[in-house]
Amino acid sequence: MPGTCVIGLQWGDEAKGKLVDILTEEHEIVVRYQGGANAGHTVVSNGQTWKLSLIPSGILRDGVSCVVTGGVVLDPASVIKEIDGLESRGVRVDGKLRLSDRAHVVFPWHIAEDRLLDGIVSGGEAIGTTGRGIGPCYRDKVGRSLAVRLGDLYRDDFRDRIGHVVDVKKRLFAGWGAEAASIELDADAIHSQYMLYARRLEPLVCDTTAYLLDSIESGGRLLFEGAQGALLDIDHGTFPYVTSSNSSGLGVASGSGVPGRWIDRVIGVVKAYSTRVGGGPMPTEQINAVGEHLRERGREYGTVTMRPRRCGWFDAVAARYTARLSGVDELAVMLLDVLSGLDEIRICSAYTIDGRRVEHFPSHVDDLRRAEPVYETLPGWQEDISAIRRYDDLPAAARRYLARIGELLGRPVSIVSVGPDREQTILADRPAVSKSWPRPQHPAPANA
Numbered sequence: 001m002p003g004t005c006v007i008g009l010q011w012g013d014e015a016k017g018k019l020v021d022i023l024t025e026e027h028e029i030v031v032r033y034q035g036g037a038n039a040g041h042t043v044v045s046n047g048q049t050w051k052l053s054l055i056p057s058g059i060l061r062d063g064v065s066c067v068v069t070g071g072v073v074l075d076p077a078s079v080i081k082e083i084d085g086l087e088s089r090g091v092r093v094d095g096k097l098r099l100s101d102r103a104h105v106v107f108p109w110h111i112a113e114d115r116l117l118d119g120i121v122s123g124g125e126a127i128g129t130t131g132r133g134i135g136p137c138y139r140d141k142v143g144r145s146l147a148v149r150l151g152d153l154y155r156d157d158f159r160d161r162i163g164h165v166v167d168v169k170k171r172l173f174a175g176w177g178a179e180a181a182s183i184e185l186d187a188d189a190i191h192s193q194y195m196l197y198a199r200r201l202e203p204l205v206c207d208t209t210a211y212l213l214d215s216i217e218s219g220g221r222l223l224f225e226g227a228q229g230a231l232l233d234i235d236h237g238t239f240p241y242v243t244s245s246n247s248s249g250l251g252v253a254s255g256s257g258v259p260g261r262w263i264d265r266v267i268g269v270v271k272a273y274s275t276r277v278g279g280g281p282m283p284t285e286q287i288n289a290v291g292e293h294l295r296e297r298g299r300e301y302g303t304v305t306m307r308p309r310r311c312g313w314f315d316a317v318a319a320r321y322t323a324r325l326s327g328v329d330e331l332a333v334m335l336l337d338v339l340s341g342l343d344e345i346r347i348c349s350a351y352t353i354d355g356r357r358v359e360h361f362p363s364h365v366d367d368l369r370r371a372e373p374v375y376e377t378l379p380g381w382q383e384d385i386s387a388i389r390r391y392d393d394l395p396a397a398a399r400r401y402l403a404r405i406g407e408l409l410g411r412p413v414s415i416v417s418v419g420p421d422r423e424q425t426i427l428a429d430r431p432a433v434s435k436s437w438p439r440p441q442h443p444a445p446a447n448a
């Protein structure tokens with residue numbers, strides 16, 4: 001069967017980029033299908049570090065085709081900057097990279113709206129977006145009347161369309177207060193700039209849906225690279241502290257145009273602990289020496305915004321939920337080396353909410369805010385494990401920790417990462433795991 005997908009099961013930055021780079025060897029096409037320049041995926045190889053945002057992490061390998069589909073919101077300036085950055089380091093993209101003519105285009109007004117509205121929409125706490133115009137661009141996509149797709153840049157009426165959108169945006173901004181009203185939107189300047197982008201990108205733009213369906217039907221092997229993490233999924237994440245796309249496994253088909261029936265391997269990627277950037281509840285957050293240990297050893301600073309990431313213990317309630325939601329077959333546990341040096345390690349295996357033990361992930365963010373973690377405590381290990389390449393050579397405490405994660409999530413741990421480099425990876429045998437997650441307990445709806 002031809003399709004593998006890599007899905008982050010937490011709040012993003014699970015080291016999906018590293019894993020995609022490794023798995024690219026077994027695939028012909030790597031596909032980014034949702035999100036946009038909010039993603040920052042890191043690949044380290046031969047002492048060189050690559051930061052990818054819109055371009056699939058497969059671009060670093062020869063003979064691989066990389067596709068950005070219509071589910072992505074595409075900022076042409078970002079993608080051009082990324083292409084230039086890659087080419088200046090000897091990685092050619094032409095002939096390898098395809099961009100969907102269905103992808104919605106990010107414009108300066110989206111970036112302005114992102115900055116203006118973050119924090120206002122969610123009442124007390126700001127979402128803390130990456131400021132890349134992602135939410136506003138998806139909002140216009142769903143709203144339709146002000147949306148522009150990449151293919152529209154090549155149509156005769158593009159100048160008229162820009163004029164119309166700028167006109168409406170100006171009127172909207174005028175009602176949003178002095179700061180918004182002072183934002184300058186010059187339709188001629190934006191049109192000229194985007195025509196330059198259009199000409200530069202033209203050789204890469206095509207109908208990627210047709211390309212992917214043709215490829216898969218003729219036996220091509222596709223690797224789908226999720227962006228963000230499933231807890232940031234617009235429909236199933238910690239709403240409203242989420243991103244604006246389906247970042248769980250549920251988004252693969254709609255974002256790429258490839259039906260789910262073609263996907264036979266779903267790899268759920270987790271860090272060996274939890275991190276989160278931006279606002280919203282995070283039950284296992286550690287604002288103490290443990291949090292500092294994780295942030296400093298894991299270099300937990302945002303790839304895109306450089307913000308310090310919030311750090312905490314592994315949350316098995318959340319990851320079990322997202323593993324089920326994403327149809328995960330197996331787990332990749334990344335950054336295990338970061339836990340070295342802790343005397344004991346905790347895993348959250350249930351919550352207490354208002355004095356009641358809860359084993360499912362709450363659907364309302366206010367309930368999640370009140371959730372207190374119930375921890376299991378496991379022994380830690382002191383050894384540096386970053387040079388270990390065989391599962392059996394890991395310290396017993398590390399193996400026990402991995403086994404417990406697999407047990408709690410009901411999926412085998414098949415890949416373990418002990419450092420950022422491609423080489424620092426352990427491909428474990430896939431042990432059988434007893435599916436020991438608790439039986440569902442669905443409290444009756446309040447109005448039942």
Ligand code: GDP
Pocket residue numbers: 008012013014015016017018039040041042043044297298299303334335336337338417418419420421424
């Ligand atoms: P992504 O968005 O899921 O691709 O993840 P990011 O690239 O934003 O963040 C993961 C970070 O962890 C990057 O800096 C990686 O180089 C780094 N990394 C990946 N795997 C490991 C690992 O096993 N150990 C350590 N210490 N760092 C890792």
Ligand code: IMO
Pocket residue numbers: 008011012013014038039040041127128129130131132133134135226227228229232241242243244277278279303
């Ligand atoms: P990768 O692909 C971590 C977070 C932001 C913010 C929320 C909404 O590298 O894992 P947005 O700009 O999308 O409207 O922001 O989502 N966020 C990420 N956090 N990794 C990411 O991507 C993220 N992309 C968005 O911090 O809380």
Ligand code: MG
Pocket residue numbers: 012013014039040041042303
């Ligand atoms: Mg990232």
